[in-house]
Amino acid sequence: MADIPPFLSSLRTPGWRRAVFLRRVLAVVLLLAALGLALRDAGAGAPRALVFARPVTAGEALTRDDVALVPVPDPLLPASAVRDPAEAEGRILAVEAAAGEVVTASRFIGTDLSNAFVGEITTIVPVRLAEPEILPLLRHGDSVTILAAVxxxxxxxxxxxxxxxxxxxxxESPGTLLLGLPEExxxxxxAASLSTPLAVVLSSPLPK
Known part of the structure; x- marks a missing residue:
């Protein structure tokens, strides 16, 4: 006959050992049940917001499958968090996002993004550069000077x-640069881009 594990032999032995073992098992079960209920209640009470369901690259237009509505604890919820999937669908992302990040309005191209910069940046203009090879060196938020060849x-x-x-x-080749500028x-x-090649000089990177 195979040896009986010690914890099973305790159940077959009458007396205080079996009673202690059963009480411990019951305590563990109750603790796990209480923990499960606490986690459920915490999730149910948290506000719901959109998170990215997959990695999304800059320039992509979001689809409904790219986001998910989940409970997010208040301390982790940004003020500009997007809560309605309809508000995110079709919007173009300015900066790449990782799966699980909270979706915020300032991540999309538009007025919310322009308002995030200091100064009089109110207008977004597309620019095709004379030397598009520089594009991979530029990052969202960089400050640049625009030059025109004469x-x-x-x-x-x-x-x-x-x-x-x-x-x-x-x-797509040759690539496009979207710049935020004052309207004038x-x-x-x-107007300059219609008649002459343009170049950019990196003035100062966005502080880390």
Whole structure:
């Protein structure tokens, strides 16, 4: 006959050992049940917000499958958290996101993102650079100066200073740079891009 494990032999032995063992098992069961109920109640009472259901790259338009509505504890919930999936669907992401991150309005291209920058940045303008090879070196939030080549001259003209990089989209060649600028400077950059190649100089990176 096979040996009986010690914890089973305790059940077959009458007396205080069996009673102690049963009380301990009951205590563990009750503790686990209480923990499960506490976790359930905590999840049910937490506000619900959207999180990214998968990694999303910058420049992508979100679909309903890219987000999930889950309970998020108050201390971890940003003020600009998006709570309605309809508000996120079709919006374009300015910065890549990891799965599980809370979706916030300032991550999307639009007025919320522009307002996140200090200054008079009110307009977003797309720019195709004369040297698109520089695009991978730029990051969201970088401050740049816009230069235009002058025909028959070796020097360049400064079109705008203090522009902020909103999005670097390299998914298609030659790639597009979205810049946040004051309205008047945005108009000047857009007009210059129609007739002359543009270049950017990195003024100062966004502080880490």
């Amino acid at each position: 025909p028959e001259r070796t020097e360049t003209d400064v079109i705008s200073t203090g522009g902020r990089v909103i999005l670097v989209d390299t998914r 400077e945005a108009h000047a950059v857009a």
